[in-house]
Amino acid sequence: MGSAVSDARSSPAPARLLVEAHGLTFGYGREPILRDVDLRVHQGEFVALVGPNGSGKSTLLRLLLGRLRPWSGTVELFGRPPWALRERGALGYVPQRPTLTSEVPATVEEIVATGRIPVGRWWRRLGPADREAVRHALESVDLLELARRPINELSGGQQQRVFIARALAGEPQLLVLDEPVAGVDAASQQRFRDALVHAIAHHGTGVLLVSHELSAVAHDLDRIVVLKGTVQFDGPAARLASAGVSLGVHAEDLPQWLEGLR
Amino acid sequence: MTPTDPLAALGLPYPFELAFMQRALVAAVAVGVFAPLIGTYLVQKRLSLVGDGIGHVAFAGVGAAVAIGTAPIWTALAFAVAGALGLEWLRARRRTSGDVALAILFYAGIALGVVLLSLGDGLGGGVLAYLFGQPLTVRDDELVAIVGIGAAIAVTVLALRRPLLAVVTDEEWARAAGLPVDLLNGLVAIMTAGVVVAAMRIVGILLVAAMMVLPVASAQLLARSFRGALGLAAAIGVAAALAGLAAARLWGLAPGGTIVLIATAIFALATIGTRARQGLAHAEGEGP
Ligand SMILES: Nc1ncnc2c1ncn2[C@@H]1O[C@H](COP(=O)(O)OP(=O)(O)O)[C@@H](O)[C@H]1O
Ligand SMILES: [Mg+2]
Numbered sequence: 001m002g003s004a005v006s007d008a009r010s011s012p013a014p015a016r017l018l019v020e021a022h023g024l025t026f027g028y029g030r031e032p033i034l035r036d037v038d039l040r041v042h043q044g045e046f047v048a049l050v051g052p053n054g055s056g057k058s059t060l061l062r063l064l065l066g067r068l069r070p071w072s073g074t075v076e077l078f079g080r081p082p083w084a085l086r087e088r089g090a091l092g093y094v095p096q097r098p099t100l101t102s103e104v105p106a107t108v109e110e111i112v113a114t115g116r117i118p119v120g121r122w123w124r125r126l127g128p129a130d131r132e133a134v135r136h137a138l139e140s141v142d143l144l145e146l147a148r149r150p151i152n153e154l155s156g157g158q159q160q161r162v163f164i165a166r167a168l169a170g171e172p173q174l175l176v177l178d179e180p181v182a183g184v185d186a187a188s189q190q191r192f193r194d195a196l197v198h199a200i201a202h203h204g205t206g207v208l209l210v211s212h213e214l215s216a217v218a219h220d221l222d223r224i225v226v227l228k229g230t231v232q233f234d235g236p237a238a239r240l241a242s243a244g245v246s247l248g249v250h251a252e253d254l255p256q257w258l259e260g261l262r
Numbered sequence: 263m264t265p266t267d268p269l270a271a272l273g274l275p276y277p278f279e280l281a282f283m284q285r286a287l288v289a290a291v292a293v294g295v296f297a298p299l300i301g302t303y304l305v306q307k308r309l310s311l312v313g314d315g316i317g318h319v320a321f322a323g324v325g326a327a328v329a330i331g332t333a334p335i336w337t338a339l340a341f342a343v344a345g346a347l348g349l350e351w352l353r354a355r356r357r358t359s360g361d362v363a364l365a366i367l368f369y370a371g372i373a374l375g376v377v378l379l380s381l382g383d384g385l386g387g388g389v390l391a392y393l394f395g396q397p398l399t400v401r402d403d404e405l406v407a408i409v410g411i412g413a414a415i416a417v418t419v420l421a422l423r424r425p426l427l428a429v430v431t432d433e434e435w436a437r438a439a440g441l442p443v444d445l446l447n448g449l450v451a452i453m454t455a456g457v458v459v460a461a462m463r464i465v466g467i468l469l470v471a472a473m474m475v476l477p478v479a480s481a482q483l484l485a486r487s488f489r490g491a492l493g494l495a496a497a498i499g500v501a502a503a504l505a506g507l508a509a510a511r512l513w514g515l516a517p518g519g520t521i522v523l524i525a526t527a528i529f530a531l532a533t534i535g536t537r538a539r540q541g542l543a544h545a546e547g548e549g550p
Contacts, residue, residue: 065438088440095434106427106488114428118439122425150486166435 015042016078018174018206023073024063032071033059035230041174044204046196046220048211048237051227057210058096060227061178064208065093078173089119092172094163094180096210105150108162112137112147115169137168140195157181157188164195175199175207182212189216196220264402265409277511286397286464286507289408290521293461293473294503296412298481298495299419300453301474305482306430307450312349313471315364316458318371319345321467323459324392325378334392335407335459342455345371350451354444395466395518397507404463411460415453419492426450427488464503465518473499476525480532498528 019041027033033056041047051057062068064075066082077085085091092115115137116130138144141161146154151162160180167175175196181189193216199205200220214221224240226233233240266284273279278287304312323341327334345367352363379389391399400408419426428436429446437443454474461470481495506521 067437085440091438093435093438095432095438105482105485105491106431107486110427110488111431114424114431115439117425117428117441122441123422126424148487163435170439 015044017042017076018045018078019064019208020076021060021064021073022075024060024070024075025072026059026063026068026070028059033229034063034227037073037227037231038234039064039225039231041206041208043173043206044200045222046200046207046209046217047223047225048209048214048217048221049225049227050210050212050214051232055228057227058178061176061208061210065091065176089116089170090173091118092167092170092175092205094160094167094175094177096178096182097163105152107148108143108151108154108165109134109138109147111151111162112165112169115166119170133171134165134169137165140168140198141165142191142195157184160184161188161192161195164192168195168199171203173205175205175209177207178210180209180211181216184213186216189213193217193220265405266402277508282398282400283507283511285400285402285405286517287504289400289405289464290397290503290507290517291500292409292412293457293464294477294499294501294521295496296415296419297457297461297470297473298477298499299416299492300450300457301478302481302492302495303419303426303430303450304454304474305478310475311364311471312346313454313458313474315349315367315371316342316346316455317462317467317470318368318375320371320455320458320462321392322371322374322378324389324462324467325375325382328382328389329378335404335463338392338462339411339455339459342459343452346451346455347448350447354447391466392462393466393468394516395462395464395469397464397517398510400463408460408463411456415456415460418449418453422446422449423489423492465521469518469522472522472525473502476522476529477502480525480529483532483536498525502528 017040019039021037021039024037024039025032025035037060039049039060049057049060059068063070064077064082066075066077066085069083075082078087078090080086113126113130113134116126116133119130119133135144138147141164143158143161143165146158151159154162164177164180167177181192184192196207196209196217197220200207209217211217214224218237221237223235224233224237225231226240264281266281266288269278269284269288270281274284274287278284301313304310320338320342323338324334326332326341327337330337349363349367390396425436425441425446428439428441429443433443457474458467458470461473465473477495477498478491480498481491485491485494502521502525506524507517509515509524510517510520
């Protein structure tokens, strides 16, 4: 599997730039939360974004997705400003969430099928290609068996995989995940890792992952970006490790390391 | 030709053998279908009481119609749509907490209705038909309006089932996915107003929201998918409407109230049934 990934990466054609953020500054009130942030993600690239709680990771994602406008700086998704993005299906997003608060029963399959809405016109009916994409997405997070189960009967880890499948169902070129495995058991993290590596290796997807729990993907990461108001580090995981932090970057030891940076 | 001619040709048995009962039957069944359909989205968004708030605004519309002599249904529809969109606007802007916004709508609606009615004939018998519902006196033109509004809502809800599901379960994701979330929320608000107005002659403004909430509450206990919940809620709505009308004719009860009481009884049975099933599963060691 590792060789498939590196094959895709060592292909000679220059990888397309999916995300390009330059000099982003933004705050909700008067004080900026993010200062002069640069970030790039290429096709087929696996980038982790880490930083202590409240360091602005989710805010940065909202800027990248066009949900917020920066005070200054520029963002481009697939070469256009995010709010002018036409091919919404090209973007797969897994929002940060504690738990699903759904009362009306919706099945795993029904939720994942909503991931096909951004592909083409949103009022259109689903066809065979859509159903195949939904099946493939369910399969890649190992949820085919639970497809017909109401989602509110699933465990937290299983629900997270449903939201990842919803993002994968649109066959995205870029996957953006905000702490998708927080509080998820090791077996689920392994399945999650396999799903991402499959998307990268077989579909050339670029992945931007916000997470504190990187042990499962440590060997698959291309780059790690450490954020704390500004970008504190951006480079291969190995260089971060030699800077003194092992890749089992935990919620506890990462902020410590960052304090040492100051 | 009247809208109920095809039913008359069937020669329905007692209690539906008379023309006025057949008009009531068509209207009540229509309400039984479309109120729970839109209610499914309101319950999912935790907006169960919105139907009530809009009902109070519709009452102001009835008052205005009496005062200026326009058609109550269409005047109430204009008021209800304006109220629904205003409420959705407040909710989206978070200018006011949802609770306070609803309370303002409740009080302003009723107060305005009462004042407008006092300009006309006051609280006459005609107005009571809107407050408490009176399906047995539904006229052909009202029937056409009820079925027309209802059909438009049912078709829209079913056609937009998937985008609406995406919006009510996860607004943040839906926005990131490029769905026109505000447009869809506005559409739900307008359809809620349509349901309130179409159903007020049948179950009454004071009980309209019950038909949007009770069948849905029962369906979500029993159904195992969103599609199933929509279908089951509509089926329960129709069953309550049919049984309520029949019981009202048999024993001379108020039809609107009877329909809602039966919907309540179905909810009670669904709750007991679900509890019993869970209890059994637990006893057999299959429970969670
Ligand atoms: N919608 C908001 N309005 C005001 N402040 C916010 C909002 N969202 C986040 N913040 C603040 O911005 C800072 C960064 O938050 P966030 O981007 O969620 O950090 P992270 O995802 O890294 O934990 C925090 O101090 C948080 O309280
Ligand atoms: Mg966050």
